[in-house]
Amino acid sequence: xxxxxxxxxxxxxxxxxxxxxxxxxxxxxxxxxxxxxxxxxxxxxxxxxxxxxxxxxxxxxxxxxxxxxxxxxxxxxxxxxxxxxxxxxxxxxxxxxxxxxxxxxxxxxxxxxxxxxxxxxxxxxxxxxxxxxxxxxxxxxxxxxxxxxxxxxxxxxxxxxxxxxxxxxxxxxxxxxxxxxxxxxxxxxxxxxxxxxxxxxxxxxxxxxxxxxxxxxxxxxxxxxxxxxxxxxxxxxxxxxxxxxxxxxxxxxxxxxxxxxxxxxxxxxxxxxxxxxxxxxxxx
Amino acid sequence: xxxxxxxxxxxxxxxxxxxxxxxxxxxxxxxxxxxxxxxxxxxxxxxxxxxxxxxxxxxxxxxxxxxxxxxxxxxxxxxxxxxxxxxxxxxxxxxxxxxxxxxxxxxxxxxxxxxxxxxxxxxxxxxxxxxxxxxxxxxxxxxxxxxxxxxxxxxxxxxxxxxxxxxxxxxxxxxxxxxxxxxxxxxxxxxxxxxxxxxxxxxxxxxxxxxxxxxxxxxxxxxxxxxxxxxxxxxxxxxxxxxxxxxxxxxxxxxxxxxxxxxxxxxxxxxxxxxxxxxxxxxxxxxxxxxxxxxxxxxxxxxxxxxxxxxxxxxxxxxxxxxxxxxxxxxxxxxxxxxxxxxx
Numbered sequence: 001x002x003x004x005x006x007x008x009x010x011x012x013x014x015x016x017x018x019x020x021x022x023x024x025x026x027x028x029x030x031x032x033x034x035x036x037x038x039x040x041x042x043x044x045x046x047x048x049x050x051x052x053x054x055x056x057x058x059x060x061x062x063x064x065x066x067x068x069x070x071x072x073x074x075x076x077x078x079x080x081x082x083x084x085x086x087x088x089x090x091x092x093x094x095x096x097x098x099x100x101x102x103x104x105x106x107x108x109x110x111x112x113x114x115x116x117x118x119x120x121x122x123x124x125x126x127x128x129x130x131x132x133x134x135x136x137x138x139x140x141x142x143x144x145x146x147x148x149x150x151x152x153x154x155x156x157x158x159x160x161x162x163x164x165x166x167x168x169x170x171x172x173x174x175x176x177x178x179x180x181x182x183x184x185x186x187x188x189x190x191x192x193x194x195x196x197x198x199x200x201x202x203x204x205x206x207x208x209x210x211x212x213x214x215x216x217x218x219x220x221x222x223x224x225x226x227x228x229x230x231x232x233x234x235x236x237x238x239x240x241x242x243x244x245x246x247x248x249x250x251x252x253x254x255x256x257x258x259x260x261x262x263x264x265x266x267x268x269x270x271x272x273x274x275x276x277x278x279x280x281x282x283x284x
Numbered sequence: 285x286x287x288x289x290x291x292x293x294x295x296x297x298x299x300x301x302x303x304x305x306x307x308x309x310x311x312x313x314x315x316x317x318x319x320x321x322x323x324x325x326x327x328x329x330x331x332x333x334x335x336x337x338x339x340x341x342x343x344x345x346x347x348x349x350x351x352x353x354x355x356x357x358x359x360x361x362x363x364x365x366x367x368x369x370x371x372x373x374x375x376x377x378x379x380x381x382x383x384x385x386x387x388x389x390x391x392x393x394x395x396x397x398x399x400x401x402x403x404x405x406x407x408x409x410x411x412x413x414x415x416x417x418x419x420x421x422x423x424x425x426x427x428x429x430x431x432x433x434x435x436x437x438x439x440x441x442x443x444x445x446x447x448x449x450x451x452x453x454x455x456x457x458x459x460x461x462x463x464x465x466x467x468x469x470x471x472x473x474x475x476x477x478x479x480x481x482x483x484x485x486x487x488x489x490x491x492x493x494x495x496x497x498x499x500x501x502x503x504x505x506x507x508x509x510x511x512x513x514x515x516x517x518x519x520x521x522x523x524x525x526x527x528x529x530x531x532x533x534x535x536x537x538x539x540x541x542x543x544x545x546x547x548x549x550x551x552x553x554x555x556x557x558x559x560x561x562x563x564x565x566x567x568x569x570x571x572x573x574x575x576x577x578x579x580x581x582x583x584x585x586x587x588x589x590x591x592x593x594x595x596x597x598x599x600x601x602x603x604x605x606x607x608x609x610x611x612x613x614x615x616x617x618x619x620x621x622x623x624x625x626x627x628x
Contacts (some may be wrong), residue, residue: 039611041372043350060623067626126500145440147501148487230487231446234625245343246448247618 027261034254043250052255061239061256068236070151072218075157079165079214080207082158087169087206087246089178102170105163113160117227120156124228148230156228157218164213173208208271216264236260297595307332307551312349314536315340315491317409326556331547341447342492349374354543357550360536364608366405367398369539375404376540382551385558388578393535397437398607405537406554407575410566412595412603413450413532416497416505416512420521424503430458430527433504438484443496443505448489448517448621449606450532451478457530463604466613475620482624497522506513513571513592524592526599533603535575567593 036047055061090101108116122231123129124146131143144153180202184194200207222237231238236256307330311318315338323334326461337356339345342365349359349369362563380386386394389409399405415433417424423437433442436590444451453463455474456487465471486502489495493507494515505512512524538554542546556562563576564583571594574580580588588595595603 043347060619060626063626143500145486145501148496226446230485232485232491232625233486234622245341245347248343248347249618 030254031258033251034258036251038249038251043248046252047251052252053259055252056255056259064234064236064239065259068219068232071153071157071233071235072215075154075161075218076165076211076215078154078158079162080211083162083169083210084207086171087166090165090166090170091173105166113221114223114238116160117156117224120152120159124152124155129135147228148232150229150233153225153229153233156224157221160215160221160224161214164217165210167215168210169203170206172203176202189266204275212264212268219260307546307549309334309358309546309553311553312337312339312345312541313358313360314338317360317459317536317570319566322557322562322564322566325562326553329556330549330552332552334553344590349541349543352543354545356541357544357546358553359539359541360408361405362538362606363396363398363535363537364606366537366539367608369398369541370404373406374542376542376544376547377403378406378540378554379547379551382548383555383558385555388558388560388576388606390564390575390577393575396535396605399537405539406558408536408538409559409570409572410533410535410575411509411572412526413445413453413506413508413534414512415527415531416507416515416522417525418497418503418519418522420519421503427504428525428528430529433484434481436484438504440484440486441503442481442484443487443502443507444485444491445490445493445495445506447490448617450490451624452617453532453606454478454481454506454622457527460529463530463532464607464609466609468613468616471613471616471620475624478620478624479527488625494518509573509592512572513590516592525578526591526595526602528602530602530604533600533605535605 002110032046033044034052035049036044037049037051038044056065090098090105093101121128125131126143126145126147128146130146131140134140135143156267176199180198181194184198189197219235220237221238222235222241225233225235225238234242240253240256240260243249247253286529293295309332311334313336318336323336326332327334339348342362345359346362346365346369349356350372365467366375376586383406386402386406393407393410394402415427415430417427419425421441421442423435427433427435427438432438444454449463452471452474456463456465456470457479458477459470459472459474462468465474487496490507491506492511494511496502497505497507497515498518512522515525516522538557540550544550557566558576560576560578560582563579567576567588568577568583568587571593574583580594592597
């Protein structure tokens with residue numbers, strides 16, 4: 001009895017220490033740095049001004065934010081549209097097969113995603129596998145310029161992030177009580193109506209967590225735009241990285257990353273609000 | 285129990301000492317910049333074990349050295365970073381008594397403004413940032429000057445370095461200004477001039493630009509001469525051009541960062557690299573120019589005569605070494621760079 005309490009205390013303390021040291025602490029440092037300036041040789045000089053946040057509002061930087069949100073939004077929607085049917089099929093498949101399919105979803109995680117992004121070059125480049133296949137099939141006469149385009153970035157991001165969409169959706173769809181679906185059908189709902197009114201609301205938690213898991217990394221995976229997009233577009237992730245590494249303007253980079261966190265927090269809050277309102281309506 | 289612990293501790297101490305007695309050297313260098321064979325020969329001769337870490341930008345190296353302040357014994361910054369790091373007290377003065385072969389180096393590259401008297405730095409390699417074209421492509425074959433890069437038919441065929449100074453330098457050179465311009469109005473003008481060039485760019489890459497050139501993804505590029513040297517070895521149709529408008533030159537030097545622990549080993553390594561035989565081997569493999577005059581005599585004739593590696597004096601006169609701009613001017617460059625990269 002005494003032992004188990006001691007064990008619990010140790011575990012809780014360890015987890016708490018971990019969070020403070022590696023999550024709360026660094027974020028606090030970023031927040032503090034965002035109010036500073038870097039006029040001299042030091043990376044960050046302490047200060048208490050909002051001028052880094054005001055600089056973010058300049059049109060050149062605003063465009064970075066907009067194009068990042070646009071791309072990340074596109075990636076999220078495509079992942080959702082492709083991932084939902086996939087997860088539904090996965091949830092309906094019987095166990096031995098289902099485990100194999102799940103394994104296939106997870107296998108890419110065994111390789112570092114940067115390495116996988118470089119592997120995409122071998123597929124997309126002018127002498128790459130895709131072009132050679134198309135040429136051999138006689139569908140094209142000259143190699144298509146697929147590398148270093150927005151399309152390549154889109155494909156790279158979707159490829160890297162699709163599993164993050166599929167897994168939460170699968171978890172939600174697997175838990176879905178089939179009796180609700182049957183009841184809807186018995187009461188005369190069309191398949192479309194069943195889907196929209198019953199299945200989607202019941203799997204909403206999975207949809208939202210999937211979208212979050214895709215949307216946030218899509219804003220930050222700077223190496224995909226660098227490697228596949230030819231570093232032409234500047235996304236929020238690239239921008240923050242450049243502020244820290246190239247421009248040595250840590251306060252400005254910190255301000256951008258705080259702004260990104262705030263935007264995400266705001267979106268989560270909106271979801272949470274609408275969710276509680278929804279469930280309250282359900283129960284009354 | 286206590287006894288066991290004590291003896292374990294003792295063992296650890298002894299083992300630790302034995303470990304420390306083994307000589308080590310931690311080198312932090314540009315990727316693909318020191319041939320492995322050279323390092324192996326150094327270890328065989330001196331018994332010093334070399335641990336090599338690499339970086340792909342001065343900025344990354346600078347941030348790491350400045351933040352951690354230890355862990356490396358030797359770094360290879362470019363000129364602008366030598367002066368910056370020297371001023372910030374991030375470099376240790378070299379002990380010239382331990383460097384017996386400094387006389388091998390070209391006097392033209394010694395005692396420069398970025399490090400007067402070579403207090404902190406010993407030149408390692410130098411080179412140019414100029415233009416490469418794949419003459420198999422008729423459009424690229426017609427590119428002979430910087431101005432040609434602006435032609436509409438180059439659209440989608442151009443590679444530029446993902447580096448602020450190298451790109452803005454192109455605009456400044458086209459205006460006939462210095463590669464190190466500090467007049468805000470002129471920088472602004474260069475920036476405006478560069479804006480339409482961005483539409484021609486297929487990719488920005490300064491890690492391994494030779495790949496895109498060899499893979500036929502692009503047929504014109506601004507890159508370092510060593511990259512062009514290797515690319516032209518793979519594909520003889522790839523030619524390196526020193527633009528008539530001018531181009532950038534750079535020099536990387538061996539320096540000992542503050543916080544280095546193995547000073548004697550670091551000096552021994554620098555002196556080892558100063559041997560004509562080693563300097564020649566490095567220049568031949570990497571395709572960059574050696575500052576070592578004695579090494580020149582040992583180089584095979586075809587390398588010495590290769591204009592990519594060793595341009596003639598008249599060509600060199602058009603080149604200009606990159607220097608540190610100072611924080612204020614750098615901010616103007618950065619703003620221009622951001623608008624260029626986002627204003628597509």
